[in-house]
Amino acid sequence: MPDLSNQRRLAAAILKCGEGRVWIDPASQEELADAVTRSDVRSAIKAGVIRRLPVRGTSRARARRHASEVARGRHSGPGSRRGTPSARVPHKERWMRRIRPQRALLRELREAKKITPAVYREFYRRAKGGMFRSRAHLLANLRLGGHLPEEKR
Numbered sequence: 001m002p003d004l005s006n007q008r009r010l011a012a013a014i015l016k017c018g019e020g021r022v023w024i025d026p027a028s029q030e031e032l033a034d035a036v037t038r039s040d041v042r043s044a045i046k047a048g049v050i051r052r053l054p055v056r057g058t059s060r061a062r063a064r065r066h067a068s069e070v071a072r073g074r075h076s077g078p079g080s081r082r083g084t085p086s087a088r089v090p091h092k093e094r095w096m097r098r099i100r101p102q103r104a105l106l107r108e109l110r111e112a113k114k115i116t117p118a119v120y121r122e123f124y125r126r127a128k129g130g131m132f133r134s135r136a137h138l139l140a141n142l143r144l145g146g147h148l149p150e151e152k153r
């Protein structure tokens with residue numbers, strides 16, 4: 001296998017591309033070893049023995065796959081997080097997600113006459129004070145206080 005680095009360099013200059021994009025026909029390597037001048041290389045290009053390869057771009061396949069996984073909720077572990085928990089979900093947003101179901105539950109129970117307006121008002125105030133972690137926690141406290149009957153399991 002002859003050393004064709006000089007021919008490759010000349011071809012790159014003629015084809016106006018990098019040496020990595022110069023394709024040399026493996027079957028014609030012996031004859032190309034004799035091509036030492038620019039005109040020899042030019043005639044080899046004309047004959048199709050030397051060609052310029054197309055530009056290789058960066059494949060977006062991996063990026064697209066990653067983006068689709070992120071859309072499905074993957075790759076969101078602690079190592080991928082930037083910013084504090086309150087930057088990702090603001091305090092107010094977390095509060096709204098917690099308080100709205102609690103208030104809806106209290107309203108529902110009052111309208112169904114399962115709790116009195118006085119109990120509604122008391123627990124509404126407690127909810128506003130942030131006493132309950134969740135809707136389930138509020139229900140548990142209503143049962144503990146004897147305001148609701150125990151549920152049969």
